[in-house]
Amino acid sequence: MSELFNVADIFGEDVFSDAVMEERLPKKVYKELRKTIDEGKELDPMIAEVVAGAMKDWAIEKGATHYTHWFQPLTGVTAEKHDSFISAPVNGKVLMEFSGKELIKGEPDASSFPSGGLRATFEARGYTAWDCTSPAFVRHDAAGAILCIPTAFCSYTGEALDQKTPLLRSMEALNVQALRLIRLFGNTTSKKVTPSVGPEQEYFLVDRKKYLQRKDLIFAGRTLFGAMPPKGQELEDHYFGSIRERIAAYMKDVNKELWKLGVSSKTQHNEVAPAQHELAPIYAVANIAVDHNQLIMETLKKVAERNGLYCLLHEKPFAGVNGSGKHNNWSVITDDGINLLNPGKTPHENIQFLLVLTCILKAIDEHADLLRESAADVGNDHRLGANEAPPAIISIFLGEQLEDVLEQLVSTGEATHSLKGGRLQTGVKTLPDLAKDATDRNRTSPFAFTGNKFEFRMCGSRDSIASPNTVLNTIVADVFCEACDILEKADDFDMAVHDLIKKYASEHQRIVFNGNGYSDEWVEEAKRRGLPNITSMVDAIPALITEKSIKLFEKYGVFTKAELESRVEVKYETYAKAINIEARTMVDMARKQIIPAVIKYIKVLADSINSVRAACDADVSVQTGELKDASALLAQTKAALVRLEEVTEAASVMEEGEKQAKYYHDSVMPAMEALRIPVDKLEMIVDKDLWPMPSYGDLIFEV
Ligand code: ADP
Ligand code: MG
Numbered sequence: 001m002s003e004l005f006n007v008a009d010i011f012g013e014d015v016f017s018d019a020v021m022e023e024r025l026p027k028k029v030y031k032e033l034r035k036t037i038d039e040g041k042e043l044d045p046m047i048a049e050v051v052a053g054a055m056k057d058w059a060i061e062k063g064a065t066h067y068t069h070w071f072q073p074l075t076g077v078t079a080e081k082h083d084s085f086i087s088a089p090v091n092g093k094v095l096m097e098f099s100g101k102e103l104i105k106g107e108p109d110a111s112s113f114p115s116g117g118l119r120a121t122f123e124a125r126g127y128t129a130w131d132c133t134s135p136a137f138v139r140h141d142a143a144g145a146i147l148c149i150p151t152a153f154c155s156y157t158g159e160a161l162d163q164k165t166p167l168l169r170s171m172e173a174l175n176v177q178a179l180r181l182i183r184l185f186g187n188t189t190s191k192k193v194t195p196s197v198g199p200e201q202e203y204f205l206v207d208r209k210k211y212l213q214r215k216d217l218i219f220a221g222r223t224l225f226g227a228m229p230p231k232g233q234e235l236e237d238h239y240f241g242s243i244r245e246r247i248a249a250y251m252k253d254v255n256k257e258l259w260k261l262g263v264s265s266k267t268q269h270n271e272v273a274p275a276q277h278e279l280a281p282i283y284a285v286a287n288i289a290v291d292h293n294q295l296i297m298e299t300l301k302k303v304a305e306r307n308g309l310y311c312l313l314h315e316k317p318f319a320g321v322n323g324s325g326k327h328n329n330w331s332v333i334t335d336d337g338i339n340l341l342n343p344g345k346t347p348h349e350n351i352q353f354l355l356v357l358t359c360i361l362k363a364i365d366e367h368a369d370l371l372r373e374s375a376a377d378v379g380n381d382h383r384l385g386a387n388e389a390p391p392a393i394i395s396i397f398l399g400e401q402l403e404d405v406l407e408q409l410v411s412t413g414e415a416t417h418s419l420k421g422g423r424l425q426t427g428v429k430t431l432p433d434l435a436k437d438a439t440d441r442n443r444t445s446p447f448a449f450t451g452n453k454f455e456f457r458m459c460g461s462r463d464s465i466a467s468p469n470t471v472l473n474t475i476v477a478d479v480f481c482e483a484c485d486i487l488e489k490a491d492d493f494d495m496a497v498h499d500l501i502k503k504y505a506s507e508h509q510r511i512v513f514n515g516n517g518y519s520d521e522w523v524e525e526a527k528r529r530g531l532p533n534i535t536s537m538v539d540a541i542p543a544l545i546t547e548k549s550i551k552l553f554e555k556y557g558v559f560t561k562a563e564l565e566s567r568v569e570v571k572y573e574t575y576a577k578a579i580n581i582e583a584r585t586m587v588d589m590a591r592k593q594i595i596p597a598v599i600k601y602i603k604v605l606a607d608s609i610n611s612v613r614a615a616c617d618a619d620v621s622v623q624t625g626e627l628k629d630a631s632a633l634l635a636q637t638k639a640a641l642v643r644l645e646e647v648t649e650a651a652s653v654m655e656e657g658e659k660q661a662k663y664y665h666d667s668v669m670p671a672m673e674a675l676r677i678p679v680d681k682l683e684m685i686v687d688k689d690l691w692p693m694p695s696y697g698d699l700i701f702e703v
Pocket of ligand 1: 196197198199200267280281282283329330331332339452453
């Protein structure tokens with residue numbers, strides 16, 4: 001029997017939570033800090049001094065020796081630099097110190113983080129600023145215990161160099177505009193509106209020893225070669241299947257770690273592909289959800305290592321089986337708990353909801369390119385549009401009930417009724433009849449309404465969810481703003497809101513699609529409707545710096561033009577670097593591992609033919625056939641290898657930027673695919689004992 005524990009006892013024990021602050025801070029200080037957290041009031045340095053002292057004492061009691069400003073640069077992972085609490089020794093003794101200044105501001109040497117030209121190396125300074133709205137925590141690992149302080153990361157001139165700063169800015173924009181909107185409907189009590197986010201995280205687990213035998217997994221995070229095993233995911237026996245002991249023990253360990261960090265890990269199950277799993281926390285305010293998602297990814301990786309496993313967060317670790325994504329559930333909720341996306345039982349009567357809904361239709365329709373870009377990632381190119389994850393075309397699934405309401409609005413200008421959910425009859429007396437949701441699920445839609453939230457399903461499994469949420473908050477804030485500008489001036493509010501809902505619904509109905517998003521017909525239909533179909537990251541990136549995008553983001557102070565341009569640069573670079581690593585890894589594996597193994601096998605065959613011939617005149621046609629096949633594929637491999645080396649070399653000497661990224665996409669990627677084909681065929685014929693790495697079967701069926 002494994003160790004048992006009470007979740008309620010350990011939950012949040014490593015978090016400098018609200019309860020801890022209330023207990024440890026002087027009343028006045030606590031109140032002031034809450035004002036900053038809740039109302040965005042500027043932080044008094046004296047308050048920070050007291051908070052720092054209390055935070056340090058608490059962390060030291062937890063065993064912490066160091067603190068770190070924990071931030072999210074544009075590398076996709078979190079960054080940290082540890083400082084111990086010790087002061088300069090006096091008479092050989094040290095004190096443990098941590099000042100308000102150290103809490104508020106950090107100065108990591110930022111010269112090596114991607115900045116896209118925002119920060120020349122001679123002014124390499126970057127600053128981290130305490131985000132007091134996301135609680136500090138103590139993280140325990142082999143290095144001991146470390147006090148982690150969530151921060152935003154900016155340049156000397158205040159430009160955002162991270163994921164969090166624009167996210168916080170977008171939340172503020174949404175807050176301002178959503179408050180205007182609810183005031184119009186008579187709500188005078190809610191003080192703040194925030195986006196709520198619940199991300200479902202998919203991941204793969206493989207055996208660590210096998211992982212270490214695959215250079216592609218080590219360097220690129222995905223397999224670059226690999227023939228399909230005799231069994232894939234066709235039986236669908238893994239999805240929701242009972243969880244094996246080894247994996248269950250791992251999940252338990254993950255949950256325990258997360259709960260201690262105050263992350264409300266809630267659901268866990270096996271996913272569609274063999275060796276694939278999912279974890280979802282309970283939703284939280286967007287910036288905390290983003291931080292927690294980073295902690296979830298870190299914890300999944302860390303705990304895997306100590307369980308003899310390796311956690312793959314890549315979007316497509318294995319060709320031929322499903323890849324991994326992240327479903328970003330998003331809604332807009334007031335501080336007193338009113339969800340603006342809750343339609344109620346009779347959505348046709350809920351005018352505020354209909355306005356919010358049609359504003360969202362407009363926002364998504366007008367900025368589909370930005371939303372698509374927010375999910376663009378090198379690895380995600382293998383999923384989006386590849387018949388598994390949502391297609392690369394952005395559309396909205398509303399479900400039967402809302403689609404019907406929308407239809408009524410568009411055709412008659414009036415919605416008079418809502419379809420009912422009804423009862424779900426099982427036909428078995430001993431089973432209860434269940435109330436049926438009026439909205440069914442559509443798993444092929446990239447942006448689906450699921451009861452009282454939208455689920456954006458395009459996000460990559462490895463990516464921070466900061467960008468999609470930054471985009472969602474901003475584009476929706478923008479339409480809220482436009483709607484409020486109109487409605488605040490209206491003489492007859494009821495009439496004006498009615499007209500506006502109808503207008504938005506009619507003008508943006510084309511973004512609604514309830515059918516099968518994986519079908520070829522949809523690609524055609526979407527084209528007819530004029531919806532963009534952006535199939536790769538390199539084609540998605542320019543959306544950030546269209547005139548429309550710059551105007552939008554500057555209006556709400558979410559990004560400046562310079563910040564957008566810098567991000568574009570970082571993204572092209574990231575793309576080029578990732579493909580360059582993949583290409584070089586393939587070259588390395590083919591040259592040093594695969595070709596030598598095939599030559600050995602060919603020699604075995606040749607030796608066999610010669611020995612048999614020397615012994616008697618038995619039939620050697622099988623060996624000869626195999627020998628010929630293997631030799632032909634070997635020649636193809638060599639030719640493809642030479643070609644890949646050439647294009648990779650040509651790409652790597654190009655100047656960084658759009659042209660280079662496109663070259664990697666248009667020339668290097670196809671050369672990689674061309675090398676993979678003969679190698680995967682060879683894997684099917686070469687003696688398994690001679691094949692230099694674990695197969696797909698070994699990796700995903702024998703965890
Ligand atoms: P499913 O797989 O059926 O979509 P899950 O339970 O796996 O459902 O995940 C749903 C996610 O959506 C959870 O993280 C949940 O907390 C989150 N969620 C639920 N309600 C809201 C909401 N109003 N806003 C944002 N996220 C929500
Ligand atoms: Mg879901």
